[in-house]
Amino acid sequence: MAVMEQTASVVDTLHIWNGLQDAEQAKAWVEAHLESSRREIAALLAVAAARTVENTLAAYDRACWHLRMAGSQGGVMFMVHPVAAVRDAVQALQQVVSAEGTALSLNREVYRALSALDVRGEDAATQYYLERTLLGYRLSGVDKDDATRERIRALADRSTELSMRFSRTVQDDVRTVEVADANELAGLPEDYLARHGVKDRSGKLVADAPVVLTTDPPEMSPVMSYAASPRLRRSMYLAYNGRGYPANKQVLLDLLAVREEMAGLLGFRSWADLATVDQMMGSAANMREFLNEVEAAARATAAREFAELEAFVRERESLNPEAAGANPEAAGANPEAAGAALPLTLSDARYWEEQFRRARYDFDSQSVRPYFPYAQVEAGILATAGRLFQVRFVPVPDAPVWAEGVKAFDVVDAGSSQGTGTNAGLSASPLRAFGRDDNSVVGRDDKPEVVGRIYLDMHPREGKSKWFSECSLVGGVLGRQMPEASLVCNFPEPKKDSEHPENDDAGLMQYSDVVTYFHEFGHLMHEVLGGRQRWAGQSGIATEGDFVEVPSQMLEEFFEDYELVAGFARHYETGEPLPRETFARMVKASAHGRALSTLTQVMYATYSLETHDRPAGELDLDRLLREGYDRFSRYSFVEGNRMYAAFTHLVGYTSNYYTYLYDKVMALEFFAEFAGEASEMLGGETAMRYRRAVLEPGGSKPARELVQAFLGREVSMDALQRWIGKEFSA
């Protein structure tokens, strides 16, 4: 698969980042893969003999593999490469790669060649691959006349350009909030204050210089959760939700118009219908029905949650008007300001939910941060994933990486399903792979098999994307190419200061960060364990788009298991494990607000659906946003909120934001299969059954079959409803 003509400037055909220092090298690497892709297609078209899977589908699959290499590694370098000129170069190349992909998806000769294949005697995966590929071709308009196809090609290029511009604008638009009076930072954690040069002098906060906060998540997020000042929260909320505005408003409208025209040319009523026809969902109408079902499942509990919250704020306010956010000085001049805490607005939501959790469950999410120093969490997650999926992660210190601090690990299979049976000893004692003897030697009869390589790029860096994501780097092919993938995250970075040990920073994580880590790791394992298919096009996370969040969301649920978390959650100073009782309160507290946040997700999903289902020319993005908040959110809208201008999911997911909810429903149903196994939850029979039924097939079967194989039944709303109401149960 990696057979590619070596050009002078390409040293490592599998890894663009190996030795990469300038734009020219990046260009040469990407172009070499594009060239290989073109060569495969030329060979496919030149076949004069009868068409066979080998001379046609195999060549097509290799061509796609090269295209994906060019696209995915270029895309990742845009997110992570430390050299700005390289980032600019790969960004420009993204357009070229995308155009090339579009050209292939509109290539009638290739479509004809594939259509001529007779796969009746082939395995089910091959039949499914061809069926999906041909459907993809028809969705690209390959069977349309020349003029239509030319128009579709132009629209696709335009769509790529607009999407890139939208994302780039958001990524580059870091806004700042100036804090005039350091006392406005009251409520924020000590290490946050220290990082900004703020000191506590007998109850008064003082700073040597004016404090300027940015909208980067590590700076923004604590303000929204902990800052007692409603004014500061509001400024931060508006700054964060103003990113990309005004430029992106028109970019988004243009993009929606392009998509609408494209859907029309392909015979669909709307983009939302087009974008769901090859998904589990099937249509925009099904999506609306699904969102209604979720809304119905959450509404009553949401009303109950919000009523409790309002009562709590009212009580707080009457006890201590200043702490509740009212401004007594302004009260005389402006009576409305006196009751500033009510009604609750969207910029108050996270703060008050946090206050409520602290009071109701006596749980302060800050209090558990000392148990989650970054390094311990990383080791714990590797150990947990190792036990669950029966693999080991072996550091590869000399593997080429793109920036200092990025770590590489080989994934070694300890529970191979490839039929050798030689790993039985290890499978029977999953604890061996857990933390303490991570590098234990596999017995001499065993043949440990490296099944993939992962990279962890986990901390913020200048010029790096602000997101938390999992990225495929090399697509796997059974027996030919091992999959490689990376996490690109922005967790706090541990720092040692040998001269001033008092300045050491353990990189303490919020527990929600830890959950995010579990989530992204779920994608990573799907990529690697699903990475052994006959066809590259079915490898890893190649299922229907609206199934891809199931394995990641399911892994999040494991965070509610005490034994598992206590395995790595130890105090960074004392080494004491996270107390069981604190953990129990944390789990209860985290259940609070689920109904409200589920409705928020329904709101985003509805926004994503409606922007892609209504005529683009009639869209009023602001009014639609307002309507969404009014219908689904119990919090008051904050005037000036333009979150759509930074809603990058509209670029990537288009109309299909619903997938988060859809997949949550399935993830919870899946996780329920593990319940009852208690401490056997990891390394137990269910885990291996899950790995085989859901992860290992990658995209070689319809997702419905994976669900059916693991659950043995259809999906219901039962697990979701139990999950939403957990705070009120028992």
Ligand SMILES: [Zn+2]
């Ligand atoms: Zn995800």
